[in-house]
Amino acid sequence: xxxxxxxxxxxAASRAAFRTLHESGFFVVPNPWDVGTARxxxxxxxxxxxxTSSGFAFSHGLPDADWxxxxxxxxxxxxxxxxxxxxxxxADFESGYAHSPKEVAENVRLCVATGVAGLxxxxxxxxxxxxxxxxxxxxxxIRAAREAIGNSGALLTARSEAFLTGHPEPLxxxxxxxxxxxxxxxxxLYAPGARTRxxxxxxxxxxxxxxxxxxxxxxxxLSLQQLEDLGVRRVSTGSALARAAWTGFIAAxxxxxxxxxxxxxxxxxPFDEINRFFRKDRAEIAIAEADRx
Numbered sequence: 001x002x003x004x005x006x007x008x009x010x011x012a013a014s015r016a017a018f019r020t021l022h023e024s025g026f027f028v029v030p031n032p033w034d035v036g037t038a039r040x041x042x043x044x045x046x047x048x049x050x051x052t053s054s055g056f057a058f059s060h061g062l063p064d065a066d067w068x069x070x071x072x073x074x075x076x077x078x079x080x081x082x083x084x085x086x087x088x089x090x091a092d093f094e095s096g097y098a099h100s101p102k103e104v105a106e107n108v109r110l111c112v113a114t115g116v117a118g119l120x121x122x123x124x125x126x127x128x129x130x131x132x133x134x135x136x137x138x139x140x141x142i143r144a145a146r147e148a149i150g151n152s153g154a155l156l157t158a159r160s161e162a163f164l165t166g167h168p169e170p171l172x173x174x175x176x177x178x179x180x181x182x183x184x185x186x187x188x189l190y191a192p193g194a195r196t197r198x199x200x201x202x203x204x205x206x207x208x209x210x211x212x213x214x215x216x217x218x219x220x221x222l223s224l225q226q227l228e229d230l231g232v233r234r235v236s237t238g239s240a241l242a243r244a245a246w247t248g249f250i251a252a253x254x255x256x257x258x259x260x261x262x263x264x265x266x267x268x269x270p271f272d273e274i275n276r277f278f279r280k281d282r283a284e285i286a287i288a289e290a291d292r293x
Contacts, residue, residue, distance in 0.1 A: 010086070011115040013285035018117035020087035021047055022155065022188060022211045026228040028235045029213075031092070033059055033242045035084040039281050042085045048117065050090040051081055055242030064239070066126045071107060079114040085286075088117030090157065090236075094124050101137075101144035108148040116168075118155030120190060121145050123177060124165055131165035132173075139180045146185030157213060158186035163193025170262035171199050175206050182210055188234065189213070197220055197230065204231040 029048045033055030041049055054064035056077050062068040069077075078091045093111050096104035104121065111119050123138040124131060133141065142158045149156055151218035158181035162173040174191040182189060190213040194200055200222070203212055211233030216224070217240035227235060232256050248268070255264040 009137045011117075012088075013151060014088040014115070014117045015155070016116070018048055018090070018155055019153070021088070022233055026224075026233060026235075027165065028237070029090060030237045030286045031239070031241060032081065035080055036087065037241070037276070038081050038084045040277065042087055043277070043281065046087070048088040048090065049081065049085060050236050051078055051092045051238060052237075052239050053092045053094050054239040058078060058239075067094065067097055071110075072111040075110055075114060078111065078116060079292060082115040089115075090155070091116045091120060093119045095124055095126070095133075096141065096145065099125075099133075101140045103165060104141045105144040105148035108145045110147055112152050112154050116154060119145075120157035120159050120188075122159035122161050124161040132161060134179075134192060135177055135180060138177065142181045142186055143184040155187045156185065157188040157190050158182070158184075158194065161192065163191060170194075171202060178203065179206060182207065185195070186210070190215075192238065197222060197226075200227070200230050200232065217243075 006125055027047050029050045030041050030046055031050050031052035032041050033052055053074065055068065056074070057069050058071065060073075065181065070175045074093070074097065078093075079090070082089045091111055091114070093108070098104045099105050108119065108121070121262055122143060123141070125133055136208050142156070146156055157263050158178065160174045160177040160181070162170040162177065165175045170193070174194065178186075178189045178191065189203070189207045191199075191203055192215040194214065200212075200214060207233070213234040213236055214227055214232050215238050216222075216227070216235050217238060222230075224235060252264040252268075255261045
């Protein structure tokens with residue numbers, strides 16, 4: 001078990017590396033939903049990872065809504081991903097698991113204490129009658145999160161959910177909100193649901209020089225190269241990888257239950273391939289822990 005001083009050094013190094021990634025270039029930060037998927041993504045050479053609240057919720061039989069996953073369970077999950085990999089990890093911290101700026105700040109401090117390299121705070125309320133926090137309150141929540149992060153080095157991503165909550169003028173609303181969040185201290189800006197070239201161009205232009213994150217869950221409408229050419233700095237996959245796994249599971253399970261066929265299990269990844277990966281991964285972890293002791 002690493003000492004507290006060692007964990008602190010590791011957190012500082014991860015946060016410095018995460019900041020460097022945002023200073024220039026382009027990178028993809030995929031979203032694992034458990035330790036196994038985090039370890040596998042690390043093996044593929046990704047430079048950072050991010051948690052997915054929905055992927056974690058689904059794996060526990062819960063919806064990704066209304067803080068169905070309690071704050072402490074979310075913190076435990078984030079901590080497990082951070083501990084599993086020697087990579088920067090950005091936490092999907094939903095709307096901070098609180099409404100008031102003061103409570104958001106308290107929860108952000110707890111999230112930073114897990115060792116994350118960064119975290120995101122969104123402006124969705126979870127209330128269908130008023131889907132977004134009023135912009136003044138939303139901005140105060142970001143400012144409170146920024147103050148709670150303090151000089152820890154963790155990056156703050158501010159998310160505007162106008163595209164996902166059915167706002168009648170989502171781009172206009174996103175632009176005014178993200179601009180306010182930048183002034184309040186956000187390091188990275190993010191508007192999940194922005195997909196078209198004009199939308200992303202407008203957000204990049206408004207955000208400059210701050211980096212933006214774009215959610216990508218498929219090959220269209222813009223490729224990764226096109227997003228990089230537009231000036232996007234970071235791409236995340238959200239729940240897409242978790243849903244890809246669910247897609248295979250649902251198809252196979254429904255084949256058995258409804259069509260009385262096992263055929264949808266014919267081309268799955270062999271047991272030995274997965275088991276071999278985790279045997280090798282476990283050995284590498286043991287060597288790394290021995291070197292640190």
